[in-house]
Amino acid sequence: MRQEHTEPSAISISGGINYPMLKERRRRLGSRIFAAEKMLVTRMLQSIGDPPVQIVLWNRQVISNHDGRAVAQVLIRDHGALLKLVSDPERYFGELYSAQRIEVQGNLLDFLDAAYRVWPQNRQGWSGKKLLAPFYDTRRNDLPDARRNIHHHYDIGNDFYKLWLDERMVYTCAYFPSPSTGLEDAQLAKLDHICRKLCLRPGQKVVEAGCGWGALALHMAKHYGVKVTAYNISREQITFARQRAHAEGLDGQVEFIEDDYRNVRGEFDAFASIGMLEHVGTDHYRELGEIINRSLKDSGRGLIHTIGLNYPRPMDAWTERHIFPGACPPSLAQVMQIFEPFDFSVLDVENLRLHYAKTLEHWLQRYEKNVDRVTEMFDQEFARAWRLYLAGSHTAFKIGGMQLFQVSFARAGHNQIPWTRQYLYEAPYISLGGPDGKL
Amino acid sequence: MRQEHTEPSAISISGGINYPMLKERRRRLGSRIFAAEKMLVTRMLQSIGDPPVQIVLWNRQVISNHDGRAVAQVLIRDHGALLKLVSDPERYFGELYSAQRIEVQGNLLDFLDAAYRVWPQNRQGWSGKKLLAPFYDTRRNDLPDARRNIHHHYDIGNDFYKLWLDERMVYTCAYFPSPSTGLEDAQLAKLDHICRKLCLRPGQKVVEAGCGWGALALHMAKHYGVKVTAYNISREQITFARQRAHAEGLDGQVEFIEDDYRNVRGEFDAFASIGMLEHVGTDHYRELGEIINRSLKDSGRGLIHTIGLNYPRPMDAWTERHIFPGACPPSLAQVMQIFEPFDFSVLDVENLRLHYAKTLEHWLQRYEKNVDRVTEMFDQEFARAWRLYLAGSHTAFKIGGMQLFQVSFARAGHNQIPWTRQYLYEAPYISLGGPDGKL
Numbered sequence: 070m071r072q073e074h075t076e077p078s079a080i081s082i083s084g085g086i087n088y089p090m091l092k093e094r095r096r097r098l099g100s101r102i103f104a105a106e107k108m109l110v111t112r113m114l115q116s117i118g119d120p121p122v123q124i125v126l127w128n129r130q131v132i133s134n135h136d137g138r139a140v141a142q143v144l145i146r147d148h149g150a151l152l153k154l155v156s157d158p159e160r161y162f163g164e165l166y167s168a169q170r171i172e173v174q175g176n177l178l179d180f181l182d183a184a185y186r187v188w189p190q191n192r193q194g195w196s197g198k199k200l201l202a203p204f205y206d207t208r209r210n211d212l213p214d215a216r217r218n219i220h221h222h223y224d225i226g227n228d229f230y231k232l233w234l235d236e237r238m239v240y241t242c243a244y245f246p247s248p249s250t251g252l253e254d255a256q257l258a259k260l261d262h263i264c265r266k267l268c269l270r271p272g273q274k275v276v277e278a279g280c281g282w283g284a285l286a287l288h289m290a291k292h293y294g295v296k297v298t299a300y301n302i303s304r305e306q307i308t309f310a311r312q313r314a315h316a317e318g319l320d321g322q323v324e325f326i327e328d329d330y331r332n333v334r335g336e337f338d339a340f341a342s343i344g345m346l347e348h349v350g351t352d353h354y355r356e357l358g359e360i361i362n363r364s365l366k367d368s369g370r371g372l373i374h375t376i377g378l379n380y381p382r383p384m385d386a387w388t389e390r391h392i393f394p395g396a397c398p399p400s401l402a403q404v405m406q407i408f409e410p411f412d413f414s415v416l417d418v419e420n421l422r423l424h425y426a427k428t429l430e431h432w433l434q435r436y437e438k439n440v441d442r443v444t445e446m447f448d449q450e451f452a453r454a455w456r457l458y459l460a461g462s463h464t465a466f467k468i469g470g471m472q473l474f475q476v477s478f479a480r481a482g483h484n485q486i487p488w489t490r491q492y493l494y495e496a497p498y499i500s501l502g503g504p505d506g507k508l
Numbered sequence: 509m510r511q512e513h514t515e516p517s518a519i520s521i522s523g524g525i526n527y528p529m530l531k532e533r534r535r536r537l538g539s540r541i542f543a544a545e546k547m548l549v550t551r552m553l554q555s556i557g558d559p560p561v562q563i564v565l566w567n568r569q570v571i572s573n574h575d576g577r578a579v580a581q582v583l584i585r586d587h588g589a590l591l592k593l594v595s596d597p598e599r600y601f602g603e604l605y606s607a608q609r610i611e612v613q614g615n616l617l618d619f620l621d622a623a624y625r626v627w628p629q630n631r632q633g634w635s636g637k638k639l640l641a642p643f644y645d646t647r648r649n650d651l652p653d654a655r656r657n658i659h660h661h662y663d664i665g666n667d668f669y670k671l672w673l674d675e676r677m678v679y680t681c682a683y684f685p686s687p688s689t690g691l692e693d694a695q696l697a698k699l700d701h702i703c704r705k706l707c708l709r710p711g712q713k714v715v716e717a718g719c720g721w722g723a724l725a726l727h728m729a730k731h732y733g734v735k736v737t738a739y740n741i742s743r744e745q746i747t748f749a750r751q752r753a754h755a756e757g758l759d760g761q762v763e764f765i766e767d768d769y770r771n772v773r774g775e776f777d778a779f780a781s782i783g784m785l786e787h788v789g790t791d792h793y794r795e796l797g798e799i800i801n802r803s804l805k806d807s808g809r810g811l812i813h814t815i816g817l818n819y820p821r822p823m824d825a826w827t828e829r830h831i832f833p834g835a836c837p838p839s840l841a842q843v844m845q846i847f848e849p850f851d852f853s854v855l856d857v858e859n860l861r862l863h864y865a866k867t868l869e870h871w872l873q874r875y876e877k878n879v880d881r882v883t884e885m886f887d888q889e890f891a892r893a894w895r896l897y898l899a900g901s902h903t904a905f906k907i908g909g910m911q912l913f914q915v916s917f918a919r920a921g922h923n924q925i926p927w928t929r930q931y932l933y934e935a936p937y938i939s940l941g942g943p944d945g946k947l
Contacts, residue, residue: 186921248927379920380848401854402844409819414908415840418857423923469853469920481818481908482625484862488687491933 118187141175163387238282241344257500278330279345283310346375429463557626580614602826677721680783696939712777717769718784722749785814868902
């Protein structure tokens with residue numbers, strides 16, 4: 070798939086004989102081809118909302134409507150890349166960038182910001198995308214597909230994620246009590262924030278659906294004195310989590326089960342699911358509701374933490390294909406499909422969008438510091454794809470294309486709920502010298 | 509319609525001649541009729557979930573499956589009342605109670621609690637109600653209907669509402685910083701809580717859709733230094749609000765407009781709607797979204813405060829008919845129909861269900877203190893209908909049949925939003941000696 074950069078290539082349409090007449094014909098044909106390319110690129114730019122960028126072709130020819138105000142130059146290195154890009158920019162930009170057939174000259178984040186800001190308005194009006202929407206919900210996340218999809222992303226290798234996550238390996242949006250809080254403290258504050266929202270009391274039983282590398286389950290057990298049963302279908306993550314539980318002497322309090330959330334068994338005081346719903350698929354929401362309904366005691370309380378959208382739409386094609394197969398973040402109305410059939414009451418929704426932008430800023434900084442190591446471990450294509458994914462995600466949260474919802478819920482008639490939300494904010498988090506949850 | 513209590517009446521099936529044979533026939537027929545009545549009542553009780561109550565007929569005959577554990581006795585005073593009640597208990601209980609053809613002996617709140625707790629599970633399974641659901645959204649709240657519906661409830665007379673609301677005449681859920689906060693302070697805290705959520709700054713322009721007697725608009729102007737344009741279609745309320753603005757010297761800062769929210773014009777920094785959405789009707793939500801979209805600046809922020817439900821279902825028939833024509837509280841997913849088409853981001857949802865149960869407890873206490881005055885102003889039927897409505901609403905919020913959602917929102921790309929929600933809880937409310945919003 071990968072194609073080396075040869076510059077300038079595509080305009081060498083004749084052989085090497087240098088007669089003046091042939092030279093003239095070649096010039097004319099070249100300029101006609103360039104006119105066609107210019108038209109294609111201009112149309113593509115218009116179709117994606119006319120972002121303030123310059124397109125530079127392999128032959129150094131420049132196409133732009135924003136000469137003075139362009140935030141970045143996009144260098145297209147060959148004719149094939151151009152044709153792919155204009156055919157479906159959403160799908161192929163990422164592929165071509167990863168393969169170095171497209172380069173962004175200038176700040177990648179500034180470029181993505183400029184492109185994403187004009188993009189969404191445009192997508193809403195684009196009927197091709199709307200036509201696809203009905204198929205959006207049918208992405209398969211049945212058991213075998215879910216296992217394959219999760220394996221694709223989360224079993225890349227713990228060593229890879231260690232290069233850019235915090236020390237606890239928390240791969241979800243952090244909670245920054247202030248924007249200047251460091252990532253380690255912010256992830257710890259997030260774990261605490263969730264435990265507070267769940268009103269955990271020592272001795273309670275908690276089930277976690279999709280537990281990542283186990284940070285929340287271990288935090289709950291250690292600081293809130295609860296017993297946790299945690300499910301995950303990523304073998305690499307479960308192995309890591311078990312090792313950590315053993316190292317911290319928490320084996321007796323936390324059980325890590327390598328299985329799907331659909332196989333949760335037992336009755337619990339609290340249900341938590343952090344960053345799993347994105348992978349569940351909206352056609353499985355009622356099933357998830359059933360599982361919560363059968364797992365939660367009458368006095369139980371739950372929290373779902375998920376990437377979300379302001380309105381339903383498919384994940385961008387490149388991310389869905391190359392980074393997160395099967396992923397589809399829901400709108401808030403879609404999330405309600407979990408709760409409505411079972412008469413659950415939503416008690417609180419907190420949108421932490423800017424906290425995810427900040428989290429991704431930290432991840433990207435750490436990633437860039439270790440990008441050479443990533444290239445060694447995999448290859449340059451992989452390293453560039455993940456850079457684009459982290460940078461693009463940061464930008465999407467920053468400009469409001471993606472949301473982060475924490476949704477707390479309980480059964481309809483359960484009245485032992487906190488009177489106000491003030492208690493969440495009364496004591497500093499453990500990471501900032503606040504009290505241990507058990508105390 | 510009203511029918512006086514004559515006891516025992518319906519069993520007098522023969523004339524007055526008192527032959528022993530006739531007496532015996534009458535006894536037999538009477539017991540056969542009682543057997544039929546008993547069957548009807550027993551079936552009705554089963555159909556509404558078998559609440560722990562005793563039914564006492566006009567002839568002192570008692571029907572109950574819960575002799576030892578009954579929380580109240582329901583006295584049915586005549587045969588016609590019995591037939592009406594068993595034909596549609598949801599619709600006719602309120603009418604018959606109001607007309608004194610049904611009495612509740614024992615604590616009304618205990619009775620309602622017992623009845624409502626078993627009722628909802630039963631209603632979910634009742635196909636007749638489910639069949640009606642598609643028609644639920646078609647309740648008319650077009651402009652003329654909306655005016656008539658609102659007039660029915662809100663133009664009963666300010667003097668009536670003064671008897672049991674707080675001094676500011678706030679007829680929506682209060683916010684009790686602690687359960688022991690008084691009603692006056694809790695309503696003031698609610699106004700402050702909303703202003704804080706809206707991040708008001710002096711000099712900003714606010715539009716309020718459905719302003720009641722003007723308490724929030726006046727509070728915003730006085731304590732947060734903003735200019736408010738407030739809409740309401742209830743003439744009595746608008747007149748009262750204007751008088752109060754004049755008395756407080758706030759005429760220049762608050763404009764009260766007697767018009768429908770659909771006629772809102774202008775651009776604003778904040779949009780607020782407190783207790784209006786219940787009357788809008790879900791088929792008008794997109795239209796409301798359009799109005800918010802055209803009224804809100806790019807940096808704007810909004811808050812909708814509404815009674816809600818855990819899942820869509822019609823208002824109970826009696827309340828819809830006699831108290832709140834056209835009212836239909838939405839589920840949270842339905843509320844999203846306002847925001848999704850316009851790419852608004854939901855920033856925060858707070859469920860204040862128990863605060864509304866507490867608010868209604870205060871209103872009911874004040875109402876009972878003044879019930880003789882209400883009977884003088886109207887009649888006993890009216891006084892009993894409103895007692896039942898307040899008591900029933902208290903119970904619905906207490907047991908989780910109704911919710912109270914405060915939904916804060918902003919445009920997708922607006923990043924000048926508070927970093928966390930901690931600021932909401934940092935200072936006491938004005939009512940508790942906290943700072944003025946302007947400072």
